[in-house]
Amino acid sequence: MVLEAAQRLTRDAISQCQLARFNTVLKRAVRSPFYADRLGEVGATDVPLPSLDHVNDLPFTTKDDLRASYPHGMLAVPKEHLVRMHASSGTTGTPTAIFHTQNDLNSWAELMARCMHMVGLRPSDVFINMSGYGLFTGGLGIHNGAERLGCLTIPSGAGNSRRQIKLIEDFQATAVHIIPSYALHLASVISDMGRNPADLSLRIALIGAEPHTDGIRRRIEELYGVKAYNSYGLSEMNGPGVAFECEYQDGLHVWEDAFYLEVINPETGEVLPDGELGELVLTSLCREGMPIIRYRTRDLTRILPEPCPCGRVHRRIERIAGRSDDMMIVKGVNIYPMQIERVLMQIGEVGDNYVIERYRDGFMDNIRVRVEVREEFFVEDMRALTGLQKRISSSLRDEILITPKVELVEPKSLPKSEGKAHRVVDLREDNA
Numbered sequence: 001m002v003l004e005a006a007q008r009l010t011r012d013a014i015s016q017c018q019l020a021r022f023n024t025v026l027k028r029a030v031r032s033p034f035y036a037d038r039l040g041e042v043g044a045t046d047v048p049l050p051s052l053d054h055v056n057d058l059p060f061t062t063k064d065d066l067r068a069s070y071p072h073g074m075l076a077v078p079k080e081h082l083v084r085m086h087a088s089s090g091t092t093g094t095p096t097a098i099f100h101t102q103n104d105l106n107s108w109a110e111l112m113a114r115c116m117h118m119v120g121l122r123p124s125d126v127f128i129n130m131s132g133y134g135l136f137t138g139g140l141g142i143h144n145g146a147e148r149l150g151c152l153t154i155p156s157g158a159g160n161s162r163r164q165i166k167l168i169e170d171f172q173a174t175a176v177h178i179i180p181s182y183a184l185h186l187a188s189v190i191s192d193m194g195r196n197p198a199d200l201s202l203r204i205a206l207i208g209a210e211p212h213t214d215g216i217r218r219r220i221e222e223l224y225g226v227k228a229y230n231s232y233g234l235s236e237m238n239g240p241g242v243a244f245e246c247e248y249q250d251g252l253h254v255w256e257d258a259f260y261l262e263v264i265n266p267e268t269g270e271v272l273p274d275g276e277l278g279e280l281v282l283t284s285l286c287r288e289g290m291p292i293i294r295y296r297t298r299d300l301t302r303i304l305p306e307p308c309p310c311g312r313v314h315r316r317i318e319r320i321a322g323r324s325d326d327m328m329i330v331k332g333v334n335i336y337p338m339q340i341e342r343v344l345m346q347i348g349e350v351g352d353n354y355v356i357e358r359y360r361d362g363f364m365d366n367i368r369v370r371v372e373v374r375e376e377f378f379v380e381d382m383r384a385l386t387g388l389q390k391r392i393s394s395s396l397r398d399e400i401l402i403t404p405k406v407e408l409v410e411p412k413s414l415p416k417s418e419g420k421a422h423r424v425v426d427l428r429e430d431n432a
């Protein structure tokens, strides 16, 4: 019931609690050496914000700030009040460490349970979590949410595909949390065993932790015969449980009673109106141990201005278009890996894995897209394959405005990762 009510807060209730919580968090934050300095510089250490319009006057926090204050510079409570540490995956450099009090863990579990409840998970579900446990927040973070909701929770962890399949079957798992690229790989292992993934007992998949397109989601849904929901989070804001799709699968509701949401122009720092694409900036409104204010996520998205047909008023963000760090400049054009994935997933003959290689072509940078072809098409004659290659090339050209080299490869021949997929490989000498 509480889970349901929190999803159905009114806009007024959200705004009121945001201002009160923002001020509480500011008060806590200045107890940390980092924010004592940072907020001190703008004179924001002892006066509460009169309204949320004044959030704009506060400085941003960046990943570099977290790295510079590593390990304890952002702690707002004595160390003995802490009960857990997590770290980011380090996808884009040195990982950052995040600390939690018991209250922090409780509110995180509550938020996670809220997401799962929203997409229809109930205590009767048997839930299997295929995320790596340990420092990665997708393990314990999702786990605690599932237990809070009351599901029978199986902490299977990452990898060991045959064991995963056995666990699903032996315990008739109905819901799974799985990284999208691994979901596709696991389906191919199941098929290799002569079985059909859709015959398993699963009905719901929570997928996230890495950028992926709607095309990949639809493939997962078709393969397993499930509904798959996009789950977004980052360790700096707890981990999973920040934003989640509802039953309409059109954008992710951000729990605005727990996170203050902004989208900014990454060049100027100016706050953008709803609807415009920019960098997501989040403030944790409930944190005790390590409050983080106006955190620049480097994830690109926009706030969807239209009301969601589900009636929940927590605003939605669009599926993450990519990280600003992932942007490649090739022949003067800005390209994101997700643009390439979107094109590939629209082509029926394309298999479930691809990699983008950056290489030096004379004095210019170029990219080569290596694409797995589906088993049933790979056996076709040379002419058909050449035709497919040309079709992929020209579709990519339409989307990214340059013509990358396209190489078709055998199904299951590209490297796989049990964690987040590595879609871009840099082969340029100075980056090798």
Ligand code: ADP
Binding pocket: 087, 088, 089, 090, 091, 092, 136, 137, 207, 208, 209, 210, 211, 212, 230, 231, 232, 233, 234, 235, 236, 297, 299, 320, 323
């Ligand atoms: P790292 O930044 O080192 O990967 P985290 O494990 O904290 O560390 O991962 C958080 C990041 O993962 C997010 O900032 C975002 O870039 C990516 N991410 C998480 N969930 C999603 C999702 N559903 N869609 C797209 N990207 C996601």
Ligand code: ZN
Binding pocket: 246, 247, 248, 253, 308, 309, 310, 311, 312
């Ligand atoms: Zn909705």
